Amino acid sequence: xxxxxxxxVTRQAIIEAAVDLxxxxxxxxxxxxxxINRAGVTKGAFYYHFPTKQSVAAAIIDEAKTRIxxxxxxxxxxxxPALDNLIRVTFxxxxxxxxxxxxxxxxxxxxxxxQISESGQKSYPERAPVYLAAVEKAVAEGDVxxxxxxxxxxxxxxxxxxGCRLLSDAGGEDISARLTQxxxxxxxxxxxxxxxxxxxxxxxxxxxxxxxxxxxxxTCGPQ
Amino acid sequence: xxxxxxxxVTRQAIIEAAVDLxxxxxxxxxxxxxxINRAGVTKGAFYYHFPTKQSVAAAIIDEAKTRIxxxxxxxxxxxxPALDNLIRVTFxxxxxxxxxxxxxxxxxxxxxxxQISESGQKSYPERAPVYLAAVEKAVAEGDVxxxxxxxxxxxxxxxxxxGCRLLSDAGGEDISARLTQxxxxxxxxxxxxxxxxxxxxxxxxxxxxxxxxxxxxxTCGPQ
Amino acid sequence: xxxxxxxxVTRQAIIEAAVDLxxxxxxxxxxxxxxINRAGVTKGAFYYHFPTKQSVAAAIIDEAKTRIxxxxxxxxxxxxPALDNLIRVTFxxxxxxxxxxxxxxxxxxxxxxxQISESGQKSYPERAPVYLAAVEKAVAEGDVxxxxxxxxxxxxxxxxxxGCRLLSDAGGEDISARLTQxxxxxxxxxxxxxxxxxxxxxxxxxxxxxxxxxxxxxTCGPQ
Amino acid sequence: xxxxxxxxVTRQAIIEAAVDLxxxxxxxxxxxxxxINRAGVTKGAFYYHFPTKQSVAAAIIDEAKTRIxxxxxxxxxxxxPALDNLIRVTFxxxxxxxxxxxxxxxxxxxxxxxQISESGQKSYPERAPVYLAAVEKAVAEGDVxxxxxxxxxxxxxxxxxxGCRLLSDAGGEDISARLTQxxxxxxxxxxxxxxxxxxxxxxxxxxxxxxxxxxxxxTCGPQ
DNA sequence: ACCTTCGGGACGCCCCGTTGCT
DNA sequence: AGCAACGGGGCGTCCCGAAGGT
Numbered sequence: 001x002x003x004x005x006x007x008x009v010t011r012q013a014i015i016e017a018a019v020d021l022x023x024x025x026x027x028x029x030x031x032x033x034x035x036i037n038r039a040g041v042t043k044g045a046f047y048y049h050f051p052t053k054q055s056v057a058a059a060i061i062d063e064a065k066t067r068i069x070x071x072x073x074x075x076x077x078x079x080x081p082a083l084d085n086l087i088r089v090t091f092x093x094x095x096x097x098x099x100x101x102x103x104x105x106x107x108x109x110x111x112x113x114x115q116i117s118e119s120g121q122k123s124y125p126e127r128a129p130v131y132l133a134a135v136e137k138a139v140a141e142g143d144v145x146x147x148x149x150x151x152x153x154x155x156x157x158x159x160x161x162x163g164c165r166l167l168s169d170a171g172g173e174d175i176s177a178r179l180t181q182x183x184x185x186x187x188x189x190x191x192x193x194x195x196x197x198x199x200x201x202x203x204x205x206x207x208x209x210x211x212x213x214x215x216x217x218x219t220c221g222p223q
Numbered sequence: 224x225x226x227x228x229x230x231x232v233t234r235q236a237i238i239e240a241a242v243d244l245x246x247x248x249x250x251x252x253x254x255x256x257x258x259i260n261r262a263g264v265t266k267g268a269f270y271y272h273f274p275t276k277q278s279v280a281a282a283i284i285d286e287a288k289t290r291i292x293x294x295x296x297x298x299x300x301x302x303x304p305a306l307d308n309l310i311r312v313t314f315x316x317x318x319x320x321x322x323x324x325x326x327x328x329x330x331x332x333x334x335x336x337x338q339i340s341e342s343g344q345k346s347y348p349e350r351a352p353v354y355l356a357a358v359e360k361a362v363a364e365g366d367v368x369x370x371x372x373x374x375x376x377x378x379x380x381x382x383x384x385x386g387c388r389l390l391s392d393a394g395g396e397d398i399s400a401r402l403t404q405x406x407x408x409x410x411x412x413x414x415x416x417x418x419x420x421x422x423x424x425x426x427x428x429x430x431x432x433x434x435x436x437x438x439x440x441x442t443c444g445p446q
Numbered sequence: 447x448x449x450x451x452x453x454x455v456t457r458q459a460i461i462e463a464a465v466d467l468x469x470x471x472x473x474x475x476x477x478x479x480x481x482i483n484r485a486g487v488t489k490g491a492f493y494y495h496f497p498t499k500q501s502v503a504a505a506i507i508d509e510a511k512t513r514i515x516x517x518x519x520x521x522x523x524x525x526x527p528a529l530d531n532l533i534r535v536t537f538x539x540x541x542x543x544x545x546x547x548x549x550x551x552x553x554x555x556x557x558x559x560x561q562i563s564e565s566g567q568k569s570y571p572e573r574a575p576v577y578l579a580a581v582e583k584a585v586a587e588g589d590v591x592x593x594x595x596x597x598x599x600x601x602x603x604x605x606x607x608x609g610c611r612l613l614s615d616a617g618g619e620d621i622s623a624r625l626t627q628x629x630x631x632x633x634x635x636x637x638x639x640x641x642x643x644x645x646x647x648x649x650x651x652x653x654x655x656x657x658x659x660x661x662x663x664x665t666c667g668p669q
Numbered sequence: 670x671x672x673x674x675x676x677x678v679t680r681q682a683i684i685e686a687a688v689d690l691x692x693x694x695x696x697x698x699x700x701x702x703x704x705i706n707r708a709g710v711t712k713g714a715f716y717y718h719f720p721t722k723q724s725v726a727a728a729i730i731d732e733a734k735t736r737i738x739x740x741x742x743x744x745x746x747x748x749x750p751a752l753d754n755l756i757r758v759t760f761x762x763x764x765x766x767x768x769x770x771x772x773x774x775x776x777x778x779x780x781x782x783x784q785i786s787e788s789g790q791k792s793y794p795e796r797a798p799v800y801l802a803a804v805e806k807a808v809a810e811g812d813v814x815x816x817x818x819x820x821x822x823x824x825x826x827x828x829x830x831x832g833c834r835l836l837s838d839a840g841g842e843d844i845s846a847r848l849t850q851x852x853x854x855x856x857x858x859x860x861x862x863x864x865x866x867x868x869x870x871x872x873x874x875x876x877x878x879x880x881x882x883x884x885x886x887x888t889c890g891p892q
Numbered sequence: 893a894c895c896t897t898c899g900g901g902a903c904g905c906c907c908c909g910t911t912g913c914t
Numbered sequence: 915a916g917c918a919a920c921g922g923g924g925c926g927t928c929c930c931g932a933a934g935g936t
Contacts, residue, residue: 010915025341028251031907043909044916052909111389112335116251148408155390155401156408162389163382166334171351178378185371185379189412230898254924267900270927453918474697477904489906490920499905594854601836601847602854608835609828624824631817631825635857676894700928712930713896722929 011049013039015063015102018056022105027057027116054117057109064106065126071096072130082137083144083191083199087183088206089134090161094175095210097165107165131158135190143199144190153190160186180207234272236262238286238325241279245328250280250339277340280332287329288349294319295353305360306367306414306422310406311429312357313384317398318433320388330388354381358413366422367413376413383409403430457495459485461509464502465548473503473555503555510552517542518576528583529590529637529645534652535580536607537625541656544611544621577604589645590636599636606632622653680718682708684732687725688774696726696778726778733775740765741799751806752813752860752868756852757875758803759830763844764879766834800827812868813859822859829855849876 017039021030032053036046050056075089097104109116131154138144144153160182168175183203191199240262244253255276259269273279298312320327332339354377361367367376383405391398406426414422463485467476478499482492496502521535543550577600584590590599610624629649637645686708690699701722705715719725744758766773801823807813813822829851837844852872860868 007915022338027338029339029341032909033907042916044918047910048915108338112338115245115249115331115335116338118248118252148411152404152408156383156405159386159390159401159405160379160383161386163384163386166385166389167378167382178382181375182379182382185375185412186408187412188371189408189410227897233898255926256924265900266902266926267928267930268898271898271900274926276925456919472695472697474695474699476697478906479904488920489922490908490910491918493907494917494919497906594857595850598850598853602829602851605832605836605847605851606825606829607832609830609832612831612835613824613828624828627821628825628828631822631858632854634817634859635854679894701930702928711896714894716930717894720930 007049010039010041010045013041014046014049014056015059019060019102019105022057022060022109023101027109027112057113057116060102061106061110061113064103064110067100067103068093068096069127072127076130076134081141081143082134083141084202086131086134086138086157087199087203090157090179090183091176091206091210094161094165094179098175128154128158131155142192143195145192148190157186176207176210180204230272233262233264233268236264237269237272237279238282242283242325242328245280245283245332246324250332250335280336280339283325284329284333284336287326287333290323290326291316291319292349295350299353299357304364304366305357306364307425309354309357309361309380310422310426313380313402313406314399314429314433317384317388317402321398351377351381354378365415366418368415371413380409399430399433403427453495456485456487456491459487460492460495460502461505461548465506465551468503468506468551468555469547506548506552507556508552510549510556513546513549514539514542522576522580527587527589528580529587530648532577532580532584532603533629533645533649535576536603536629537622537652537656540607540611540621540625574600574604577601588638589641591638594636603632622656626650626653676718679708679710679714682710683715683718683725684728684771688729688771691726691729691774691778692770729771730775730779733772733779736769736772737762737765741796745799745803750810750812751803752810753871755800755803755807755826756868756872759826759848759852760845760875760879763830763834763848767844797823797827800824811861812864814861817859826855845876845879849873 014035017035017037018030021034021038030053032043032046035053035056036043039046050059071092072089075092076085078085080088097107132151135144135150135154135157139146139148139150144150161179164178164182165175167173168178180203184200187196187199187203237258240258241253244257244261253276255266255269258276258279259266262269273282294315295312298315299308301308303311320330355374358367358373358377358380362369362371362373367373384402387398387401387405390396391401403426407423410419410422410426460481463481463483464476466484467480470476476499478489478492481499481502482489485492496505517538518535521538522531524531524534526534543553578597581590581596581600581603585592585594585596590596606628607625610628611621613624626649630646633642633645633649683704686704686706687699690703690707693699699722701712701715704722704725705712708715719728740761741758744761745754747754747757749757766776801820804813804819804823804826808815808817808819813819830848833844833847833851836842837847849872853869856865856868856872
């Protein structure tokens, strides 16, 4: 047990070091030596935990997915109206990606995997059902118009959010501002006309709850 | 001059070989030797044209950007209504990315650059003004409701389209189907109610004009 | 322990091989492959001990400094008269530099390193005080005339000895003959007239104690 | 003719660039590209003038030898007493080596060349007879004591001067100060006692004629 | 004669994913 | 799980030619 605890510490040290370096110079430019140096472990220790550099990336991606999934679930489980939750979850996830280096790097890596090494997995889709369920619940709750195809709506919302992140990473503009913009447009399409002001205000309030760091501390290369 | 023609041939051979290989196995797993072998040139020739492997990627990205920009401009210059053009351009570009390996690879590379090597550029933003101009023109033409912020709309449209591509690349579902879905939702938000049927039909027609390759020839794995 | 001993052997083998090659063809023209071949180690072993080619040079420089300092100190600590020691140390050091390739190459590298990379220190000067102290002590002991500037004498002695080696290496003439010649002249300048015969004889005896290697293994042009 | 003048300009540009670079980073670490870039010529132009990188070094060595020989001869031909000339020539040459990069680099290269490739001669010896002749003439003129072996004296003088340069290059102390020191000692050994003050003063005067550049521009390239 | 563009290969350095021994 | 060593390439790049212009 004690040993296993120590092993876990080592493993985490490696992952953290890798996250930092991947963020700073990118996966391709990070060499194993740098990782083990920063982690303060030996090559042997590294090799004990990970068969290869790529597997560290995989572990990071997994961890990032787990964290995001958990955050998503936790928001979605709240008893609030489904659309409220759906909106909030997009901001929460966006903030996570910005604040949690591991998540950010995991995201980058997932997107880059195909170019990094001949075995890229997809893996995006798994959040789709969550979005769809929320939209369907929102329809039932009367917050989303019944004359809209829930799947269509869910997919579009999701696509828009992904696009916002892409643009934000690349262009430097604030992600939460982009999310707000996108929601303001999308809400027109999916909520009954009379609730539009309410949701616009809701979005505005949410976006102020997650004030993005003024500038680009987070560095975060583009993608 | 004649000499320079020869050089251009060599350069193109290198780029084409690189595109093929980057598509097949990814940038990270493509080694220079493979590129020069497939291009049928020597390392010396390669080095004359490109100082580094990365610079080939950069050249591909540039070329991809140029091609997309040109296609975009060519569609936008058509005398049709701006919203028609805007819709069409999203399909045209989507199709280019699917059909033109170079463009597809360029896209992938641009997204992955940050992880590939310590100097990722952004570069997405360039197309933003084009979209914005189209939306504004569409407002003037009465195809887009006046009570919407054109910038908001343009950004959201763009984000959605990018997201569609991301999901399509990752999930394997047909890009043109995704685009259609997205447009069906977005149009609800931006066009006057009475023109919605017309534009829904327009989107449907357009999407059929670009029938996606049945299955995965193009596929292009990951990302 | 046993393992570390083995590692040290490897390390030394690398250093020795590097010394030989740097001496023969110069640092810039020596390739790693040559070093590892001559050392009889693998590239991996090399890389384990030294992160880079340059670091081998650094190690050589350090070792050279250590060896000379130690040899000098050991001779100077003998209870004999200071001038005796001084004479002897010139032969000892000359012999070291001549016999011990590492020392010679280390000297060369130190001078070169400053340009090759940022870490160039001088540090020749370290030995100057030792020579000076000996001359001063010899003055006190009456072996060196009081009317001479000790610093002047020390510097000139040192310069002459180095020059002798230079000429010997280049011209092929025996170093011990040259040293003797030089001392015969220098002694005229610094010792009281009546002790000249004694010291002439002393030099002769010393020179026979260090019979120079018949021919020029090391060649080594100096700088 | 005009054409040949242009060619000569190119040739000189190449040599000057090479001298600078050899001084800065050493022969082995200087690549052709750097030379042609700094010279502002193309590879083809370089290749027209020099068959190989080494031949540039050879040209530099030759030019350096020529310049030194000329300076030496010019001083030695003066009708002054031989010892005066001998002293002066050591300062003149020392100054040349310090002031004229080409000469300095040529010196370095000559010493390194023998190892770098088979065509390297030492060539130190060629100045020996000049020194010996001067000493013999000085003996005849009564400036050097008759009870000294002229060869011994010449060799020692020469060795001292070379050693001074070595120490000066390495240690950073002023070469002309070192030469002065050395001469002050050596003169004690070789001139009649009554002329010692005169020659000491002579050396002092000469050394003031060649005030060394305050700091160590020269430092010396590596191998 | 003098110079340029374009290209040819051979390595040089570094690094990386592994293996034995302890 | 640390310490020492292993080789196989990867990328970069270097020194040099060939072929053509002026």
